[in-house]
Amino acid sequence: MPRFFIDIRAGDTIARDDDGADYPQFGDARQEALSTLADVSRVHLGDGSEHGYVAAVRDEDDKVVFKATLSLTVDEV
Structure with a gap:
């Protein structure tokens, strides 16, 4: 089973x-990266008005x- 590594930048x-983690196929690692990206964005909202997040799969x-x-x-309106 292939091993993939998911790096997150917030x-x-x-x-x-x-x-890393073993995933049956690349698509599973891709989906995990997207899910993690969404979770991180919900949890790590800062005080500023612009936020950037990146998930990279190696x-x-x-x-x-x-x-x-x-x-x-x-x-804010």
Whole structure:
């Protein structure tokens, strides 16, 4: 089973996945990255009005095989 590593960046904070996890196929790692990205964006909203989040999936060769970016802008009206 292939091993993938999911790194998350929330603003200036980077959480590098040094352990990884085994997924039956790439699509499962991709889905986990997207789900994690959504969770992180809900939990780590800062005081500012603009927030950026990135999830990157690396393979066993340390090559980034997928990257998703989420940008959130909050406007007070």
